[in-house]
Amino acid sequence: MKKILSVILFAALCLGASAQEITWHNAEDLTILGKALPTAKTYTRIDTTVYKFDNKTVDHYANFSTGVAVVFETDSHVIKARWTTSSAAYGANMNPILQKGLDLYIMKDGKWIFAGVGRPYTKKTPYNKHEGTIVSNMADGTKQCLLYLPLFDRVDELEIGIDEGASIKAIENPFHHNIIVHGSSVTHGASASRPGMSYAARFGRNTGLYCVNLGFSGQCKLQKEYARYLADLKDVDAFIFDTFSNPKAAEIYERYNEFVDIVRAAHPGVPMIFLQTERRESRNFNTAVEKSETEKQKAAEEMVKARMKTDKDIYFISSEDFLGKDHNATVDGSHPSDLGFTYMLQSITPKIQKILKKYGIK
Amino acid sequence: MKKILSVILFAALCLGASAQEITWHNAEDLTILGKALPTAKTYTRIDTTVYKFDNKTVDHYANFSTGVAVVFETDSHVIKARWTTSSAAYGANMNPILQKGLDLYIMKDGKWIFAGVGRPYTKKTPYNKHEGTIVSNMADGTKQCLLYLPLFDRVDELEIGIDEGASIKAIENPFHHNIIVHGSSVTHGASASRPGMSYAARFGRNTGLYCVNLGFSGQCKLQKEYARYLADLKDVDAFIFDTFSNPKAAEIYERYNEFVDIVRAAHPGVPMIFLQTERRESRNFNTAVEKSETEKQKAAEEMVKARMKTDKDIYFISSEDFLGKDHNATVDGSHPSDLGFTYMLQSITPKIQKILKKYGIK
Numbered sequence: 001m002k003k004i005l006s007v008i009l010f011a012a013l014c015l016g017a018s019a020q021e022i023t024w025h026n027a028e029d030l031t032i033l034g035k036a037l038p039t040a041k042t043y044t045r046i047d048t049t050v051y052k053f054d055n056k057t058v059d060h061y062a063n064f065s066t067g068v069a070v071v072f073e074t075d076s077h078v079i080k081a082r083w084t085t086s087s088a089a090y091g092a093n094m095n096p097i098l099q100k101g102l103d104l105y106i107m108k109d110g111k112w113i114f115a116g117v118g119r120p121y122t123k124k125t126p127y128n129k130h131e132g133t134i135v136s137n138m139a140d141g142t143k144q145c146l147l148y149l150p151l152f153d154r155v156d157e158l159e160i161g162i163d164e165g166a167s168i169k170a171i172e173n174p175f176h177h178n179i180i181v182h183g184s185s186v187t188h189g190a191s192a193s194r195p196g197m198s199y200a201a202r203f204g205r206n207t208g209l210y211c212v213n214l215g216f217s218g219q220c221k222l223q224k225e226y227a228r229y230l231a232d233l234k235d236v237d238a239f240i241f242d243t244f245s246n247p248k249a250a251e252i253y254e255r256y257n258e259f260v261d262i263v264r265a266a267h268p269g270v271p272m273i274f275l276q277t278e279r280r281e282s283r284n285f286n287t288a289v290e291k292s293e294t295e296k297q298k299a300a301e302e303m304v305k306a307r308m309k310t311d312k313d314i315y316f317i318s319s320e321d322f323l324g325k326d327h328n329a330t331v332d333g334s335h336p337s338d339l340g341f342t343y344m345l346q347s348i349t350p351k352i353q354k355i356l357k358k359y360g361i362k
Numbered sequence: 363m364k365k366i367l368s369v370i371l372f373a374a375l376c377l378g379a380s381a382q383e384i385t386w387h388n389a390e391d392l393t394i395l396g397k398a399l400p401t402a403k404t405y406t407r408i409d410t411t412v413y414k415f416d417n418k419t420v421d422h423y424a425n426f427s428t429g430v431a432v433v434f435e436t437d438s439h440v441i442k443a444r445w446t447t448s449s450a451a452y453g454a455n456m457n458p459i460l461q462k463g464l465d466l467y468i469m470k471d472g473k474w475i476f477a478g479v480g481r482p483y484t485k486k487t488p489y490n491k492h493e494g495t496i497v498s499n500m501a502d503g504t505k506q507c508l509l510y511l512p513l514f515d516r517v518d519e520l521e522i523g524i525d526e527g528a529s530i531k532a533i534e535n536p537f538h539h540n541i542i543v544h545g546s547s548v549t550h551g552a553s554a555s556r557p558g559m560s561y562a563a564r565f566g567r568n569t570g571l572y573c574v575n576l577g578f579s580g581q582c583k584l585q586k587e588y589a590r591y592l593a594d595l596k597d598v599d600a601f602i603f604d605t606f607s608n609p610k611a612a613e614i615y616e617r618y619n620e621f622v623d624i625v626r627a628a629h630p631g632v633p634m635i636f637l638q639t640e641r642r643e644s645r646n647f648n649t650a651v652e653k654s655e656t657e658k659q660k661a662a663e664e665m666v667k668a669r670m671k672t673d674k675d676i677y678f679i680s681s682e683d684f685l686g687k688d689h690n691a692t693v694d695g696s697h698p699s700d701l702g703f704t705y706m707l708q709s710i711t712p713k714i715q716k717i718l719k720k721y722g723i724k
Contacts, residue, residue, distance in 0.1 A: 089484055089485050089486065090452055090458065090484055091458070091484060092457065092458040092459055092463065092481040092482055092484050093457060093458075093459055093479075093481070094457055095454065095455060095456055095457040095553065095693065096452065096453075096454040096455075097454055097455055097693060097694065101454065106646075106647055108646075113646050113647075113689050114643055114646060114689045114690060114692075114695070115646055115647045116644065116647075116648075116694075116695055117455075117693075117694045117695070119454040119455070119694070120454055122451055122452055122453060122454050123451050124451065124487075125486075125487060135647050135648055136648060136650070137648045137649050137650035137651070138647050138648065138649065139647075139649055143647075191457065191555065193553065193692075193693040193699040193701075194693065194694075197690065202690070281476055282478065284468075284470075284475050284476060284477055285468055285475075285477045285478075285497050285500050285501075285505075286478075286497055286498060286499045286500065287499050287500065287501055288498070288499035289499070327475050327476045328476060328559065328564070328700065328704075329700075330476075330555075331457065331459060331479075331555040331556065332459060332478075332479045332481070332556075333476070333478055333479070337555040337699060337700040337701070338690065338691075338699040338700060338701040338702075339555075339699070339700040339701045339704050340700075342690075342701050
């Protein structure tokens with residue numbers, strides 16, 4: 001009899017454990033961060049039905065969820081997610097978590113602390129439907145959550161799974177001010193390890209400043225169409241520009257002033273901080289890259305410094321120490337790993353903060 | 363007439379540029395590093411026809427080219443590669459370059475400096491045939507090259523492409539001594555950014571010591587079959603063990619002494635350096651992981667320190683600072699990024715060097 005009771009008790013316990021049901025909530029009802037302007041599609045950073053880009057790749061990247069994050073509050077002990085992306089194959093120089101995965105931070109003692117990732121599906125094509133547990137077995141209590149969406153794909157649908165009976169609700173944007181970060185793949189976030197590890201996202205978490213990621217991998221060449229989009233934005237507190245990695249030296253000379261003219265006309269007195277392009281590790285032995293990168297860096301420094309003579313709100317940050325000194329800070333010679341972005345943030349954070357402080361931004 | 367001559371000259375120049383033919387050399391004829399014992403298959407780290415592992419995953423991983431590298435000398439201006447791996451899909455927490463790619467370093471001023479990567483094919487399954495340019499446009503002169511093979515796949519064939527007429531030849535192993543590094547996914551190299559960025563490979567390049575990577579992702583649980591393999595090795599100068607990340611606390615208590623008994627009987631007086639398992643970032647909010655990891659760390663410290671009382675050549679390195687203090691150093695809560703491995707090397711390098719120095723190893 002005792003044995004039978006034990007078996008029943010054990011079965012009930014197992015049932016209880018597995019019977020902790022999950023309820024799924026559409027993330028569209030939560031707070032969506034990371035966009036400079038509203039978009040028709042929830043998880044898209046730029047609405048390409050409103051802003052047309054000549055270049056198909058730019059248009060494609062504009063629809064990515066790069067820099068987009070969801071914030072919410074929950075008392076659940078577990079956070080799961082299921083989401084859909086495009087079916088695109090994975091690229092070589094970024095891991096799948098960065099490309100199509102999710103990256104969760106929870107507020108603890110006034111800081112956003114890493115909590116877990118949503119691993120995307122990688123086993124068989126198509127790679128467009130994903131589901132996973134991001135964190136489980138959490139202690140009781142209400143948690144403020146910041147969930148970054150895929151850095152190199154779009155998101156069509158996203159649901160958050162929590163304990164049955166637990167609450168989940170939108171919270172106010174916990175970041176302040178409005179910093180627009182526009183640039184190359186380096187800004188885009190290639191090749192960080194997780195969607196929340198781009199330098200713009202890390203700078204935002206570290207400082208509390210709201211940062212919008214307008215990085216366009218390989219496609220940031222001081223085009224007028226970007227300048228016109230940036231001119232349309234309202235209440236921008238500062239621009240950070242990484243605009244010298246993709247164009248050739250000749251394009252920098254040709255386009256820089258017009259790009260600044262368009263942005264400046266719409267945003268008088270707003271600080272425009274230009275980052276010099278990094279010293280690529282592909283220069284180590286490739287003499288052609290050494291030559292073209294030297295020319296680009298020269299063009300960038302010349303053009304920004306000339307403009308600074310007549311515009312006191314333009315700044316130039318040189319890049320000698322962006323990738324440290326160990327020659328190990330990129331994935332492929334061009335794209336910083338988390339190590340590279342750490343070196344870069346160590347270099348730029350105090351310099352940018354010093355500039356922003358002059359404008360009362362901190 | 364002048365115009366016709368110009369056209370002919372231009373055509374000849376174009377032809378000349380594109381006619382720079384590549385010749386392909388089988389890498390089997392070069393020097394292969396990173397194996398503890400010879401193997402029948404060239405790029406396999408352990409010969410599983412000689413050493414049978416009970417566990418199919420261990421057997422599978424033993425055939426990987428993890429830690430295996432090719433060294434050679436060439437006066438070519440370009441280095442290309444074509445290689446074949448398995449058709450396995452890419453995993454979520456490592457980029458394809460790490461999993462199936464190549465990673466080249468060239469000796470410059472007495473240091474191995476990053477030169478370029480061989481990007482694996484990722485567009486469509488099967489992902490088993492790869493070809494790419496690793497570095498081009500190099501200056502004249504002879505270069506010593508160190509090319510790491512895929513960290514998370516096997517290599518069946520590898521050819522190196524150089525300028526037609528250029529030379530390529532095997533060179534002596536540039537590393538000295540014989541350090542065996544055995545451990546978990548952390549030793550294996552998940553989730554560095556490139557095959558040459560595992561901590562064992564970086565420690566080797568930084569110190570000149572020959573390091574063999576016997577990391578087995580998720581499968582390093584103080585099994586006797588590993589101990590027996592390690593006992594068969596000859597002329598080992600030191601062991602570095604990362605053996606506490608995969609087993610449960612109970613397995614550490616149960617297996618540690620027997621594991622050490624087997625290795626020690628074969629290698630009297632050889633330093634055995636045990637690294638404590640890292641403080642995982644998945645502990646940040648998961649109370650179950652917090653509990654099990656605390657138990658594992660306690661078991662590891664107890665068992666090693668007890669053994670140190672009777673074996674003066676056993677060492678324990680605690681792991682408080684393996685992942686820094688920013689909670690940003692892993693890809694997924696468990697696996698260090700290049701940032702995590704940098705923190706780890708900053709911690710362990712001076713400690714290991716101090717130990718090795720006592721044995722005249724430097």
